[in-house]
Structures are given as structure tokens and as C-alpha cells.
Amino acid sequence: MTTPSDTGFAGDSGTTARTTSPETRTQPSEPYVEMRIPEPGEAEQAREAGIELPLIPIPFPVFTVSGRYVYSRAITLPTPIPLPRPLPIERIPIPRPGPGRAESDEAAETVYDEDINAISLYQREEVRFDVDGRYPQMTISGTRSGFLTVAGHWIASVRKTASGSYEGPIWYKDGATGAIAHTHVSAKVTGGLFPASRKLEITFTGGGAAAFTRSYAFESGYHRGVEFEYDRVSNAVAVTSVNTHAHPNRPASLPAENLTIETVFRRAGFDVSVSPGGGVIPIGAAGPDAAWTDQEMHDAMQIHWSRFANKPQWAMWVLFARLHVSGTSLGGIMFDDIGPNHRQGTAIFSHAFIAQPPAGDPAPAAWVERMRFWTAVHEMGHSFNLAHSWQKSLGTPWIALANEPEARSFMNYPYNVAGGQNAFFANFDYRFSNAELLFTRHAPERFVQMGNENWFSNHGFREAAQHSHPDYELRLTTSRADDRFPYLAPPVVEIALVNRSERTRTVSSARISERGDFTLVINGERREARLWMPHMRHCGEGDDKVLRPGEAVYDSAMIASGKNGWDLAEPGRYCIQAVIEVDGQPVYSNQLMVTIESPGSREEEKIAADFFTPEVGQVLAANGTRGLAKVTDVLAAAAELEGNPVSQVAALALATPLAFDFKLLDEGSASGAGAGADTRMGARDAGSGGGRRIEQYKADPKAARKLLERAMGGKAGARGAAKPGSADSLVDAVGHTRFLRDAPVIAAIEKAEVPNSTEAFLAFAADGQKAEAAAALPVSDRMQRLLDAKAAGLTQ
Amino acid sequence: MTRLKLALEEGFQDDYVVVLADGRMIAEETDVTTRYQISLARLVEIDLPPGTTEIEIRLPEKGLAGAIETDGSVPGTLRVSLGRDGRELAFVRDEPLRFA
Known part of the structure; x- marks a missing residue:
């Protein structure tokens, strides 16, 4: 813990590094939406924070409806559980709500229909509605949760219809198979201007499931919440805000404001608070040479971050230090790719190259200020699991992503675009790209949340595997020593679906690799994850096959090529993982690491x-x-x-x-x-x-x-x-x-x-x-x- | 002696990297892996022998190699990455080294 009384923050003219406890802050405390009616008390808080609220006149009525909506209810399970329920649907008795959140009461009263398609009896669903305000992605996403676990996650792209509602297909599903049966949503906001009475009504249809409509209560104008804690080493400069007009090279349309880091992330959809635990770290903590190694920063994080817990949480530690041991070529680093909980901490090196303006720059001090600010947000973006703009397709992206080498995003290097940093800042609006906003606002929480999914890995089945069917094992192996294949040799994966329960089970005898509910992902280190698309699919269900405990059904799959080409041919390492559905529940395989060797001969x-x-x-x-x-x-x-x-x-x-x-x-x-x-x-x-x-x-x-x-x-x-x-x-x-x-x-x-x-x-x-x-x-x-x-x- | 700052950048994964000057090994690095949050695997400073005319980088375990001719002017910095297909090396010389 450090003292917050130090005045070393460069944006310290009363505008930044404000310490606001989550318990006492008023939300929304920053204009996430560009033009809207301020909430009561907001103007005063904005003045304190040095934020320029949008000026009225505005074309009335201008208000936004984007944000987070929730549905929740308690369940009294009938005995035995009648699943699936016969139609007509009997409503589950909903207990009379006790003292608690108003939105829960409202949602419970307006249940139109039960989702009889869900295999999980979830108690809460959170919906992120993203159709207006700052950088709308025309997307609705939802997360359905049970008592302790997330049952499923869905994302839909929507368009506004003539009737003022929004509708579109669900294009992404994650979590337990069957938790999200539907394929289409239509949504309408009801309840008027005031957040307290605002509701979102969503009708789920398609996918062969019975349609149902659910009403969600407005909870927040933001999609997710996050807390930052800033610490500064005593010999470093911390920049947490920037005057957007201080440097003359900027977009002509860029509003003049004192932009803070918190504001940037609020505009990205996050309800940001700043931990009161931040402050100044004595230089001695850096060691005798005063330059920082990653391990030293990791240790410092554990000592100085008041929220450190080494677990997934919506919180990060930001360290402003002078230099890394690598020298001036490293402007900052999300150093926390150590141990099981990545992305909790990030660092900015105030005296690295970001403090060296180009010769002849018309406003060198402003240039430095802006680069320090850009670096801080850039490194914090990595903590949200955002990759560099030109590397979106590398690693394990959550969905197939295109690289954005020319993006005017915080995640791009200004000096890497065509025309260099002058061209970058001439068009830079201090924002993230739409693809990045889609990810941070709507991807499954575990992909984005600090301390959760490993850095650069957000498309794996690793987390979902926790929900694997306990009675079965899906095992992938190869016959090659160390799973290494010579160049050209098409890898064959041996598949076994094993009965790991203590009783006899019955499974389909249809060929595993060609079943519609079998999915195999090939995840190359240097390319995007690819879904294996077998050349052939066998029709028919197959007879039932009885498996005694320990017995298995088998298949072999030559997975090198498929309908979308040769996905397993180039030399390198690949992670192979599969999932199959048994009795309506997914069974996840082990992660099989396969190596394709380099050519061994000219032939x-x-x-x-x-x-x-x-x-x-x-x-x-x-x-x-x-x-x-x-x-x-x-x-x-x-x-x-x-x-x-x-x-x-x-x-x-x-x-x-x-x-x-x-x-x-x-x-x-x-x-x-x-x-x-x-x-x-x-x-x-x-x-x-x-x-x-x-x-x-x-x-x-x-x-x-x-x-x-x-x-x-x-x-x-x-x-x-x-x-x-x-x-x-x-x-x-x-x-x-x-x-x-x-x-x-x-x-x-x-x-x-x-x-x-x-x-x-x-x-x-x-x-x-x-x-x-x-x-x-x-x-x-x-x-x-x-x-x-x-x-x-x-x-x- | 001329000091070369060699940045092994993108595409490296547990690689063994050998640096040669005019065919003679002058440095080797093991377990070279790119950290994609800074797009850098390893930053190495190497003293080049006077009169070096060719700098070669080899990844023997991957069967990869590439070289640049110095044309009498030894670069101060040399950035090296593997191409997207992992089968060739790309070189950029004399550019500032800036990572974040």
C-alpha cells in the first residue's frame, strides 16, 4: 500500500488520479454517451473531474438506451424436476421478493414466458445492449448464469427496424450446449426516458426451440465495471490525462478536452472507478540500478497493489516507472504473463523513447505528454486482452479476426502506420477500434477480465472444459513419438470416447469425426484458430452402442485437410482440441499439441x-x-x-x-x-x-x-x-x-x-x-x- | 568493433538462434520466444568484427536462415521476424527500436 498524497502525477492539476471508492461513486460519472441528458449531480462531478460535458443545444429528445440490463429470479424447484415441461407452460412459482434490488422485482413481475429450452435452470441473465451512444456496435449480448456458474453466452448483431425495435441473428454462442438454443432475437426498449423505469424486452426465436419473451430491467449505462489502481515510482512521471488540443497535429474535428484514462475506458463501455490505494513507490523498490525487470514489477504488484488477489477480477494495477532494464526502447509492458493469473498488471516507462520527441516537432512537450498517455492506455488495453492492431489474427483469437495494421486505435503503434506517427495522430480520435470494442463489451467475461484467460489466448475451450460431461472422456492422441509429424505426413488423430462412469452407458455408434455435434479446432501458433471441416459427413444417427465402464468407441481422423483447405500442413506447433455432445452435454477433449516438422529433403x-x-x-x-x-x-x-x-x-x-x-x-x-x-x-x-x-x-x-x-x-x-x-x-x-x-x-x-x-x-x-x-x-x-x-x- | 542492436521480434517460439558474421558464429540465443504484448522476443547487443560484410541469422532446428549484406555499412540496429508462414526471415535495418 502506498500513500496517495504524492503530487508526481503529471495530470495532477486536480483532474486525474482521482480516488473514488466504488461504494461512494455516482454512476454514470462520465459521459459514456456523447450527447444525452446529464444525470442529477453529474454536472457537478464532471466539473470536479475536469470533464467537458456536451453542450446543449441538442436536438430533443436525445437520450440513449444502451447499457446493461438484467433479469434475475429465485427458483423453487418442483420435485421431480419436470424437464422438458409439457405445454401449456406452467409458470414456476416465483417467491415473493424480499428486500433487495428494484430491478429484480421488476423483471420477475414481467416474465412472459419461461425458457423451456434451457437445460440449465439459471437465475440471472445479464444483457449488454449496444445500439446507440458512443461508438455503438449494433450488438446485443447476454450471459446466463446459474447459482455459481455461467451457463451460456450469446451475441447477436442487430439492426433497427421501422417499428423502433432491434432485431438480428445470434452469431456467437459459448458455454454449455443447449443453454442457448435460439438463433434470433428482437428487442424493444420500453418504460420511457427515466432509467429507473426503463426495460428491455427481448424475444428469442429460431433454432427449433420454443419462442419466449423476457423483460430485463435497466441496471447501468455501462456494459461492465472495472477498477484501476495507479502507482508511480518516485523518479518517474505519471500521465493519466491529456489535453487533446495541446499538440497541433490532430484531427480537425477532435473535441478539445482534458481527456483522462478513465474517460477513454468509460467511452469503451466500462464503469471505471479508481482505487484509493494508489500512490508513490520509493525508488529503492526497483533495486540498485533503478531499472525494472518484469519479476521486480510482479513482486511490486503483489506488495503495492491494494486489490492484489491473484484471481480473476475486474481490476488492474498500473505502474508508472522510469525505465525497464531493456532500456529506452521499451515504452511500456503488460508484464503480467507470469503464473496462472495473467494481465493483472501493466507498466509505463516514462523516460523511454516515448519521452524523445522527433527533431523539429512543433510542440515537443505536448508530444511527450501525448505519447505517455497513449502508452498508458495501450498497455492497459493489453490487460483487457487486446492484441496489437497488426496481430489480431495471431495467437488464439476469440473469433476469426482480421488484422488492422492501419487502425487509428490505442492498440496500434503510431510509428508503424503508413506515413508514420504524424499520419497516425492526424487521424487519431483517442479510441479503440470497433473490433476491439466488440471484444471488450461483448466477448465472454473470462476472455476480457483481468486475471482470467491467459494473455493472447481467448479462443480456447480451456475454461469451458470445466463444464465437461463428467461421465465421459474424449481423448485425442497420435501414434507418433512426441506427436511430431514429418513434413507432408498428414497427421491422423486417434479419437476415443470413453465411458468414465461406473455404470453402463449407451452412446451413438455414428462415426465420431463425421458427426454434426463433433467439433475440432486446430489452433496454430502463427495463425488464427481454424475449425476442422471434414470432407465428408455421414448421414444417419447410427445405432446405439452399449459401453461398460472403461469401454470406448473409437475413430481416426485425418485432420490435415478439410473443406477449408490444409489447416495442418505448415511447419510449427498446433494445439488440437475437440468437443462432442453426449446426452445434450458437451464432452471436451484434452489439448493435443502436434508439431509439423520442417522439410527434411529437397524432394x-x-x-x-x-x-x-x-x-x-x-x-x-x-x-x-x-x-x-x-x-x-x-x-x-x-x-x-x-x-x-x-x-x-x-x-x-x-x-x-x-x-x-x-x-x-x-x-x-x-x-x-x-x-x-x-x-x-x-x-x-x-x-x-x-x-x-x-x-x-x-x-x-x-x-x-x-x-x-x-x-x-x-x-x-x-x-x-x-x-x-x-x-x-x-x-x-x-x-x-x-x-x-x-x-x-x-x-x-x-x-x-x-x-x-x-x-x-x-x-x-x-x-x-x-x-x-x-x-x-x-x-x-x-x-x-x-x-x-x-x-x-x-x-x- | 561495431555495436549492433539485434531485435528478434515476431514469430519466434522456443527457438535456437545463431548469429554469424561472414560465416563465423558470433552469438547464439536459446529459448527465443516472442512476447506478443511487446512484439519482441529478445534484444541482443553484439560486437561485430571490423569489416563485416554479411550478417546471417540461422534457426537450425527449423531449417531457416537469412542474411543481409552490409555493403560496407554495418547497421546500428537490425530487426528480424519470421514471416507469417514461419518459413522465411524478414529483416529491417537501421530503424529505431520501439516497443510497447
Whole structure:
């Protein structure tokens, strides 16, 4: 704790570093909205704070309705709980409200309908209504909570309709599956001008769920609350406000004001208070060299921040120091990426480069003041988990984000834009970008709140995994040592859904990786998180499968490519995580870290451009074709690579379609025909006209066998000589359950017993006993046991 | 000797970085990882031998390397980043080093 009596704050002319306790402040204490009717007492407080309130005349009536609205009620659970309830809906008895918040009473009285779709019996819903005022994002978001946990979070983009209401689709959902069933909202503000009587009525529709309308009471003109605590090292300068007209290089339309840090964040939608605990830290705390390391600042935060708790909270510590040990090149840093609770503290170095105005600047003192102010807000922005403007797509963004390298935002470097810092400040309105405001106002709380989600990580399932179905484990593994894959080798993820309960459970036997309720995210270190979109989805629900305790259903997924391209191809590290719904509740997987190695040879580099194409991805997913000459050529080249499992995957993809007669619709040119073109035996279909014809390629079991032997690491023509275990690496390369599904075909190729007609072949492949077929191949005993277990739990 | 301020900036992740002057190793850095809140992984000051004509940066574990010719004028600062695809190194010389 430090004393707040020091006068070292540069904005200390009675306008900044004001200490306002949350208990005593009047809200809203700063004009979040640009033009509105001041609240009683607000003008006096604004004068004290040096804030210029918007001047009237204003075109009456001008008032805003954005802000936070709440619905809450107590629940008396009937016994047994009738879920789902039959229609018509019986209202849950709502206890007579006791003394408490007025808004709770109002909301409880105006329940139109119960949300019979929700699987969570939540007691509170908070809605952030963002349609007017300062920088409206035309967005409504809501958070539904139970007694102790957040059940779900939704975000909708809305437009104003002719009737004065707002409506639009829900485009983002987070949390327990089923908590947010609807897909569309329409909202209308009722209750007149005065906040105390204002209500927001939202109707939820769509998504196959019963529609319902809920009424929310106005709670605040801000979306969220936050507290700042400023401390200054005795040899540093703290700037917490700036005169926006002090420097001549500025937008012509920029209002003249004494802008404080708190005001900036209030305009971003936060109800800001300043902790009374801030003050001055003696220079001795910095160590003998007076420059600060990150660890020293972290220690200082624990000692001097009155609110320090090492837990998620809407509060941050801001340190104004003189220099970092890195020297003058570091203007500030959000230093708290140490330990389990990130983003609690940030620092500004008043004597770094931000105190060095360019030669010839017309107002050097104002330049320094402005850069110190910009740096302070910039570093505090990092504490809200805002990334630099040009790095929005890196890390793990909460939604797919575009970089904003030219943004006139606090989160951009002024000297990095085209035209440099002069161009930046000529258009800088002292604000965050719309994408940043959307995030800070509407993203799930854990992504933004200090001490919660790790810095630079806001799109993971990590927090949601706490709500995973306790009876199941969704396990992702690979067969590669250390989960490292050579360049070009398509990673295969082995998936197991395990019954971890102590009783027998029934699950769907539909193929896991192709189910509509299975989601897999690929999160590369240097690119945005990507949703894996499998090339194929199987229709049908699948039969039920009984799992005794400890048993599992299995699948293998070649996740390197999908409908949106090759997401797992470039060298680097990737985090893979999946979620599947069982009994209406999500089951989250482990986070699997996969490494793609750099090219190991010139040959691998040469093939890459032709290999990483959508066509090759589709063919590998379908396990072969005879219709695409370019693809078969690439696969043939890949099959020749030594020491890379891609050679096995490619060889098998080439071998399988050679095992049986293969029909292909020829659109009139034979140029696209690939391997086996010389074995075509079909005649042009006279009835089809226009040169279209169905070609039939004869099976080439000899060629198929040669390829298979290559895939198993043997030499061509060495049939029968393969050692037990020589097929293990092939099984690992293509995936255990993928191998099992193809095992009858592979075994038939190996034994030269492929039926000679397509129909007979398909019947053979379908009827084949997959585990037995696999046993006909030279796999090791260990691999055979593994395949036996997976065959028992094979999804369809 | 000429003092070079070398800033290893974006795209580094647990990397081993070797600095060579005219083919001779003059510095190595281990566990180089970008801290994206300042867009900087490591700031290193290196004394270059007189007459250095080429400065090369290698990431042997990633099979990456890149170099700049000094053309007789050794830079005071050198900023190095990995490209977005992680497969090439980008260099910027003689620009002020400013991070925040």
C-alpha cells in the first residue's frame, strides 16, 4: 500500500488520479454517451473531474438506451424436476421478493414466458445492449448464469427496424450446449426516458426451440465495471490525462478536452472507478540500478497493489516507472504473463523513447505528454486482452479476426502506420477500434477480465472444459513419438470416447469425426484458430452402442485437410482440441499439441506445392481415385519418399482403387484419366450423347499389391515374406480405425483374393470381419490387440 | 568493433538462434520466444568484427536462415521476424527500436 498524497502525477492539476471508492461513486460519472441528458449531480462531478460535458443545444429528445440490463429470479424447484415441461407452460412459482434490488422485482413481475429450452435452470441473465451512444456496435449480448456458474453466452448483431425495435441473428454462442438454443432475437426498449423505469424486452426465436419473451430491467449505462489502481515510482512521471488540443497535429474535428484514462475506458463501455490505494513507490523498490525487470514489477504488484488477489477480477494495477532494464526502447509492458493469473498488471516507462520527441516537432512537450498517455492506455488495453492492431489474427483469437495494421486505435503503434506517427495522430480520435470494442463489451467475461484467460489466448475451450460431461472422456492422441509429424505426413488423430462412469452407458455408434455435434479446432501458433471441416459427413444417427465402464468407441481422423483447405500442413506447433455432445452435454477433449516438422529433403519441398491442394486432400480423405491424373502423379511421387509416413499413406491411396474395377464418368476428354488409363475397357455410352461416357477401369491387383508392399516397407514381389509387425507403421500412418475399415480390402489385395466385380467387391468389403482381416496382415501382436479393441468399439 | 542492436521480434517460439558474421558464429540465443504484448522476443547487443560484410541469422532446428549484406555499412540496429508462414526471415535495418 502506498500513500496517495504524492503530487508526481503529471495530470495532477486536480483532474486525474482521482480516488473514488466504488461504494461512494455516482454512476454514470462520465459521459459514456456523447450527447444525452446529464444525470442529477453529474454536472457537478464532471466539473470536479475536469470533464467537458456536451453542450446543449441538442436536438430533443436525445437520450440513449444502451447499457446493461438484467433479469434475475429465485427458483423453487418442483420435485421431480419436470424437464422438458409439457405445454401449456406452467409458470414456476416465483417467491415473493424480499428486500433487495428494484430491478429484480421488476423483471420477475414481467416474465412472459419461461425458457423451456434451457437445460440449465439459471437465475440471472445479464444483457449488454449496444445500439446507440458512443461508438455503438449494433450488438446485443447476454450471459446466463446459474447459482455459481455461467451457463451460456450469446451475441447477436442487430439492426433497427421501422417499428423502433432491434432485431438480428445470434452469431456467437459459448458455454454449455443447449443453454442457448435460439438463433434470433428482437428487442424493444420500453418504460420511457427515466432509467429507473426503463426495460428491455427481448424475444428469442429460431433454432427449433420454443419462442419466449423476457423483460430485463435497466441496471447501468455501462456494459461492465472495472477498477484501476495507479502507482508511480518516485523518479518517474505519471500521465493519466491529456489535453487533446495541446499538440497541433490532430484531427480537425477532435473535441478539445482534458481527456483522462478513465474517460477513454468509460467511452469503451466500462464503469471505471479508481482505487484509493494508489500512490508513490520509493525508488529503492526497483533495486540498485533503478531499472525494472518484469519479476521486480510482479513482486511490486503483489506488495503495492491494494486489490492484489491473484484471481480473476475486474481490476488492474498500473505502474508508472522510469525505465525497464531493456532500456529506452521499451515504452511500456503488460508484464503480467507470469503464473496462472495473467494481465493483472501493466507498466509505463516514462523516460523511454516515448519521452524523445522527433527533431523539429512543433510542440515537443505536448508530444511527450501525448505519447505517455497513449502508452498508458495501450498497455492497459493489453490487460483487457487486446492484441496489437497488426496481430489480431495471431495467437488464439476469440473469433476469426482480421488484422488492422492501419487502425487509428490505442492498440496500434503510431510509428508503424503508413506515413508514420504524424499520419497516425492526424487521424487519431483517442479510441479503440470497433473490433476491439466488440471484444471488450461483448466477448465472454473470462476472455476480457483481468486475471482470467491467459494473455493472447481467448479462443480456447480451456475454461469451458470445466463444464465437461463428467461421465465421459474424449481423448485425442497420435501414434507418433512426441506427436511430431514429418513434413507432408498428414497427421491422423486417434479419437476415443470413453465411458468414465461406473455404470453402463449407451452412446451413438455414428462415426465420431463425421458427426454434426463433433467439433475440432486446430489452433496454430502463427495463425488464427481454424475449425476442422471434414470432407465428408455421414448421414444417419447410427445405432446405439452399449459401453461398460472403461469401454470406448473409437475413430481416426485425418485432420490435415478439410473443406477449408490444409489447416495442418505448415511447419510449427498446433494445439488440437475437440468437443462432442453426449446426452445434450458437451464432452471436451484434452489439448493435443502436434508439431509439423520442417522439410527434411529437397524432394519433400519440391512435392509440397502440388501436394497441398484441395484435390489431394479430398483423395487422401476418400482413400484413392483413378480419375485425377495430377493427383495420382503427386501421390506416386510422395510414395517414393524415403523415411516419411506420407509414402505409406500415398501408396495405400494409390493401391486401393486399383484393387477392383473402377467406374468413372468421363465428360468427354480422356486427358484427366489417371493411373490405369491404359486399362480402360468401357465403351462410349451412345445414349448419353455429347461425348459423355462411363469409363470402367479394370482392376490391376498386381500393381495394387506392389504398392501395398511398398506401403508396408517391403520390396515389390516379396509377397508372403513380410515379417510380423511390418504393417504396424502403415496402420499408424493411415489411422487405426481407418485401417480397420479398409482392412478387408487391404487383406484381399495382399492375398490376391479381390473379388472380380465391383458389386462382389463391395459386398465383400462390407461383410468382411475387420479385425480378422487385419489379422491376415503382418501386424505385431501388440498392434493386433490394439486393433481388436478398436474393432469392438468401431464407430460406423 | 561495431555495436549492433539485434531485435528478434515476431514469430519466434522456443527457438535456437545463431548469429554469424561472414560465416563465423558470433552469438547464439536459446529459448527465443516472442512476447506478443511487446512484439519482441529478445534484444541482443553484439560486437561485430571490423569489416563485416554479411550478417546471417540461422534457426537450425527449423531449417531457416537469412542474411543481409552490409555493403560496407554495418547497421546500428537490425530487426528480424519470421514471416507469417514461419518459413522465411524478414529483416529491417537501421530503424529505431520501439516497443510497447
